[in-house]
Amino acid sequence: MMSSASETMEKLVSLCKRRGYVFQSSEIYGGLISCWDYGPLGAELKRNIKTFWWDAMTNRRDDIEGLDAAILMHPQVWHTSGHVAEFTDPMVDCKVCKGRFRADQLEHAHCLNKPSKTPETCGQSELTEAKNFNLMFKTFMGPIEDDSAVVFMRPETAQGIYVNFLNVKNSSRQKLPFGIAQIGKAFRNEITPGNFIFRTREFEQMEMQYFVPPAEDETWFEYWREQRWSWYERLGITMTKLRWHEHKDDELAHYAKAAFDIEYEYPFGWQELEGIHNRTDFDLSRHMEASKKDLRHFDEATKEKFIPYIIETSAGCDRTLLTVLVDAYDEVEVKGETRVFLRISPRIAPIKAAIFPLVKKDGMPEYAQNVYADLKKRFKVFYDESGAVGRRYARMDEAGCPFCITVDGQTLEDNTMTVRDRDTMEQSRMTVDEVVAFLAERTAV
Numbered sequence: 001m002m003s004s005a006s007e008t009m010e011k012l013v014s015l016c017k018r019r020g021y022v023f024q025s026s027e028i029y030g031g032l033i034s035c036w037d038y039g040p041l042g043a044e045l046k047r048n049i050k051t052f053w054w055d056a057m058t059n060r061r062d063d064i065e066g067l068d069a070a071i072l073m074h075p076q077v078w079h080t081s082g083h084v085a086e087f088t089d090p091m092v093d094c095k096v097c098k099g100r101f102r103a104d105q106l107e108h109a110h111c112l113n114k115p116s117k118t119p120e121t122c123g124q125s126e127l128t129e130a131k132n133f134n135l136m137f138k139t140f141m142g143p144i145e146d147d148s149a150v151v152f153m154r155p156e157t158a159q160g161i162y163v164n165f166l167n168v169k170n171s172s173r174q175k176l177p178f179g180i181a182q183i184g185k186a187f188r189n190e191i192t193p194g195n196f197i198f199r200t201r202e203f204e205q206m207e208m209q210y211f212v213p214p215a216e217d218e219t220w221f222e223y224w225r226e227q228r229w230s231w232y233e234r235l236g237i238t239m240t241k242l243r244w245h246e247h248k249d250d251e252l253a254h255y256a257k258a259a260f261d262i263e264y265e266y267p268f269g270w271q272e273l274e275g276i277h278n279r280t281d282f283d284l285s286r287h288m289e290a291s292k293k294d295l296r297h298f299d300e301a302t303k304e305k306f307i308p309y310i311i312e313t314s315a316g317c318d319r320t321l322l323t324v325l326v327d328a329y330d331e332v333e334v335k336g337e338t339r340v341f342l343r344i345s346p347r348i349a350p351i352k353a354a355i356f357p358l359v360k361k362d363g364m365p366e367y368a369q370n371v372y373a374d375l376k377k378r379f380k381v382f383y384d385e386s387g388a389v390g391r392r393y394a395r396m397d398e399a400g401c402p403f404c405i406t407v408d409g410q411t412l413e414d415n416t417m418t419v420r421d422r423d424t425m426e427q428s429r430m431t432v433d434e435v436v437a438f439l440a441e442r443t444a445v
């Protein structure tokens with residue numbers, strides 16, 4: 001029997017395809033495992049999430065600068081950072097079902113012959129000894145494919161920030177404490193990708209590195225934990241579905257002194273959404289030693305030179321998008337029919353409002369088209385005149401659109417139209433100027 005968790009995920013995956021949020025990559029060729037493409041609504045939602053993050057982490061602050069570093073970096077970066085030696089997961093193979101599993105997550109894995117069992121409980125497995133598998137993708141730079149041409153696809157965006165620490169500090173004239181924020185693609189050759197866009201081999205990260213005097217690391221660590229927690233509240237996530245997970249010594253990454261994950265309760269269980277790490281002076285010290293460049297900060301007040309500590313906030317953009325969709329998904333029984341609502345916050349909803357003429361006559365379509373043209377200059381809006389108005393509402397509810405604006409007979413008399421709220425179902429009458437002010441207020445990030 002199918003578990004309700006997989007049923008929920010199946011419904012979401014199918015909604016994402018139907019409404020143009022997420023498609024399987026290269027689908028006409030049978031798809032490429034763990035790779036996904038964002039459709040019209042998905043691309044818009046992803047862009048809105050990134051803007052929401054960028055705005056909170058850079059535009060509204062004086063102490064954080066933005067950066068957009070290259071994906072391909074000097075290979076020495078990854079030797080120095082410890083990723084070549086240590087960015088590994090333990091892997092085992094099953095000689096019977098030919099499955100390949102993470103040795104440290106066997107209790108969550110599924111035997112390929114008996115998917116309802118784990119590889120350890122299926123009763124027929126023959127597992128090999130665990131061996132370490134490096135997660136970095138490699139490629140070659142230039143036409144010669146030999147060892148000297150190997151470059152890595154970055155597995156985190158953070159290193160691009162560390163190697164630019166001096167460039168950003170000097171060009172922006174920032175003083176400690178200050179941060180550098182970046183959004184960009186990262187690649188990991190995960191042994192077991194899965195759960196839709198939760199764990200993939202190509203994904204986007206939204207990372208910020210905050211450089212602080214070593215003695216202040218714990219204060220800033222707490223500060224960033226609070227900031228990142230409240231960001232999810234503003235994003236509209238159900239806060240009772242979030243919790244903290246503290247990394248114990250055996251879980252800490254090779255660079256971290258302390259780490260807390262923000263976890264979300266997905267249909268498939270509690271899992272990491274974002275990590276907040278105290279990376280100490282690990283990265284800058286190693287880059288300073290390997291590059292022979294002085295990456296120390298000179299403190300004008302104390303006349304001291306020191307290597308800053310780094311507090312990192314590292315969120316997955318695709319994972320945040322999945323969290324938004326899972327959290328927003330709602331089913332309501334209406335007159336014996338199951339209706340789907342995607343209750344995405346107006347701040348990040350891909351389409352902010354839909355404009356309908358009640359009927360396709362009496363000048364209503366022309367009036368509604370003019371309203372649409374007006375609103376389009378400021379908001380992502382959608383015009384729809386096809387089918388019964390009830391069906392049009394239902395389509396927009398399922399697509400995650402928070403407001404529907406209907407032009408009716410009264411509009412032609414007093415220039416007011418109804419604005420219907422997806423979540424409260426309240427309808428209010430407004431003029432077009434009032435609609436603009438209303439949407440501006442409700443969708444402001």
Ligand code: GAP
Nearest residue numbers: 156158198199200203273274275314315316319
């Ligand atoms: N720079 C630190 C770092 O990369 P991480 O905990 O390995 O830390 C940070 O990753 C975030 O990136 C995770 O919390 C998750 O949201 C996202 N992430 C990591 N691996 C991912 C994957 N394979 N697929 C999708 N998102 C991933």
